[in-house]
Amino acid sequence: MKRLWPNSLVGQLLLVVALILLLAQGINSFLLYRGAQNQNLVEASTSAVSRIAYGLERQASDRPVSRRDPMRPRRWGQLRYSAESPVTDDMRRLPELEARAGQAFANMGIGFADIRATLRGDLTSDMTGHVIGTGRNERRKNPINRSMGGGPETSETKGFIIISAQQDDGQWVSIASAVRERSPLLVRTLIFQTVTIYLLMLIPLILLGRYISRPLKSLTATAQSFRPGTTEALEEQGPPDTRELIRAFNDMSGRVTRMIEEKDVMLGAIGHDLRTPLAALRVRVENVEDEVERERMVAGIEEMNNMLEDILSLARLGRSTxxxxxxxxxxxxxxxxxxxxxxxxxxxxxxxxxxxxxxxxxxxxxxxxxxxxxxxxxxxxxxxxxxxxxxxxxxxxxxxxxxxxxxxxxxxxxxxxxxxxxxxxxxxxxxxxxxxxxxxxxxxxxxxxxxxxxxxxxxxxxxxxxx
The missing domain is CATH 3.30.565.10 (Histidine kinase-like ATPase, C-terminal domain)
Incomplete structure (x- = not known):
């Protein structure tokens, strides 16, 4: 994981933004896909409700032909009348579609004792011939697709919505409606949307990151190679915060240089003031008659000279010419x-x-x-x-x-x-x-x-x- 995590500020910023955008777009894509699936179900159920209402209206105006007459000629997609509902208790019901269908029937002035809806991957044998939306292999032309620049798209049947409604006399009227899948266009739309968002967001961020990081890199390089008295002042550039940081660094560099210059002057004075009396003391020691005592004095003076030289050398490191x-x-x-x-x-x-x-x-x-x-x-x-x-x-x-x-x-x-x-x-x-x-x-x-x-x-x- 550490290998994938960039070291630079711009790289980390871009990676975090890219991950956040990816997560947000993933959630958005999931919600859009679920919405499209629900829309497909609503469209299929709307077609079924319309066909039931239309069939009942024609049946009411065609009184000489009994709806229970098995000899009545059937057409593909006609309503199924039966004593039992094809939507049985072991099937998964769709309460939201049932509520929508009930409200739609009520708005058309049609009352039913009970309404059932379910989604099937394939049709049961008793519903064969009682289905709408199949057998034509038509190309659907959705106005939303056209408004987004998409052309007509061949849809596939992904299942069937069965709407079954119970009339007051106990008979069930049922119809099945094919559920169409429009995911290819949806996927292309989501990909185009994701690429567009990344371009609109990441390109400005890259430019902004370089605008911020360029002066910071110069500041880092100058700080690493800082030599008091030899480092030139950095040009103030970048955002206001970065400019303020560079200004503070230049001020600090100046103060450090002045302090070291004052220290060098002080060390030079100390070295001069100490070496002179030590040299004079060495001359006087030569006049001591006791050889053992004279050697001890000379050793002490040499030790002081060596210590003074070490102290001055340590203090002057970093300013060597x-x-x-x-x-x-x-x-x-x-x-x-x-x-x-x-x-x-x-x-x-x-x-x-x-x-x-x-x-x-x-x-x-x-x-x-x-x-x-x-x-x-x-x-x-x-x-x-x-x-x-x-x-x-x-x-x-x-x-x-x-x-x-x-x-x-x-x-x-x-x-x-x-x-x-x-x-x-x-x-x-x-x-x-x-x-x-x-x-x-x-x-x-x-x-x-x-x-x-x-x-x-x-x-x-x-x-x-x-x-």
């Missing part, structure tokens, strides 16, 4: 491996097939460096592997460390949270490595996933889109 260029991921990984190998860290990488991805090389290298640094910090070895999955490139960094409790994996991406609670540089950094790495990955349209390995240790996967 570096362009995305095609990069051979193998070469990028080998560069990171060489850096850690020079520091004496055990980092392994088996060079595989060439994989090209459009990335900002400096940022991706930094994200990968943070993952490898964590792996070598909490484990003894970092094993790097590359896997292609669909339109994404997966860079796995496996370690043999203690891993992370499942309930804490999501929390590890929070700023300043580390796997080791201590602030010792030997066991943990500033707590911004994973946060910065995931921010870089998401800025490229990817992500970072942490998962404990079955054989022990942790797997950090850097996902980058190949497109």
């Amino acid at each position: 570096e362009q995305s260029d095609p990069v051979d991921i193998r070469s990028l990984i080998e560069t990171v491996v060489d850096e850690f190998s020079d520091l004496g860290r055990d980092v392994r990488y088996q060079r595989g097939e060439k994989q090209i991805a459009a990335v900002r090389e400096t940022l991706v290298r930094r994200a990968l460096r943070n993952l490898v640094g964590n792996a070598t910090l909490y484990g003894t070895v970092a094993d790097i592997s590359v896997e292609k999955s669909g339109s994404s490139l997966l860079i796995h960094v496996d370690d043999d460390g203690p891993g992370i409790p499942e309930e804490r994996i999501d929390a590890m991406f929070e700023p300043f949270l580390r796997g080791d609670a201590s602030r010792n540089r030997a066991t943990g950094g500033s707590g911004l490595g994973l946060t910065l790495a995931r921010a870089i990955a998401r800025d490229h349209g990817g992500d970072i996933i942490l998962k404990n390995r079955e054989k022990g240790g942790l797997r950090a996967t850097l996902i980058l889109p190949l497109g």
Whole structure:
């Protein structure tokens, strides 16, 4: 069912309207068909009532011939006189037609003690020769059909209406009338009506839907590719509600851009104001005679510089001036491996097939460096592997460390949270490595996933889109 349901607003609107029209037209067709069937029965019963009234009038004016005389010559369609009604108790009666017939006889001044009506698929043997509307194979010319543009139509006999009326002397006078079927013209009319309604309703809805959806698609595309300071204002178009939405988006875009520009100015000032005294402090530390104490001071200053650099990098993501260029991921990984190998860290990488991805090389290298640094910090070895999955490139960094409790994996991406609670540089950094790495990955349209390995240790996967 989900496959049949369209994803677009216009498609859903058209499908709902089409289903509603189909349901309404189905109900309308059923009612029209039932009405046509009832009309056929009424026409057949009207013919029977008229023939009974006509026959009784002729019988009243033809007194020398007895209606009970079996030797009287019979003609096709003449009335049947009998002591018993051909409409027996086991037949299905038609109360509405009986009431109509009684009212018609009363209007003509003819009174009957009882009137019976039934519908039969075929005639009983006692009614053979007492039927009207058959034997001519005539083409009926209904004035309604002609007014709707339909020509004469050959009708078929679908059954027989038997009208039987009891006179005051107890005798029953009966006649059968053929019921004609006019459904072929009715079906063509309903099909033409349905097609016309669909064209009159759906074509304007398609145009209206496109008028509404076109600016919404532009708004969606702009929101997905939104870059503060680089996204141009959208043209206000579409219905008034859509124009108001685009206007609000343009205003929001302007406010976000101004806020980020103010943040960049503030970060630049903070970076300058902090780096200057740190540099001066580093110069003064060099004059400390105690070598052990001097090394501790230098390490503290370096930690502050690294933390400041991580904070500024995290805050400036999304505003990087570096362009995305095609990069051979193998070469990028080998560069990171060489850096850690020079520091004496055990980092392994088996060079595989060439994989090209459009990335900002400096940022991706930094994200990968943070993952490898964590792996070598909490484990003894970092094993790097590359896997292609669909339109994404997966860079796995496996370690043999203690891993992370499942309930804490999501929390590890929070700023300043580390796997080791201590602030010792030997066991943990500033707590911004994973946060910065995931921010870089998401800025490229990817992500970072942490998962404990079955054989022990942790797997950090850097996902980058190949497109």
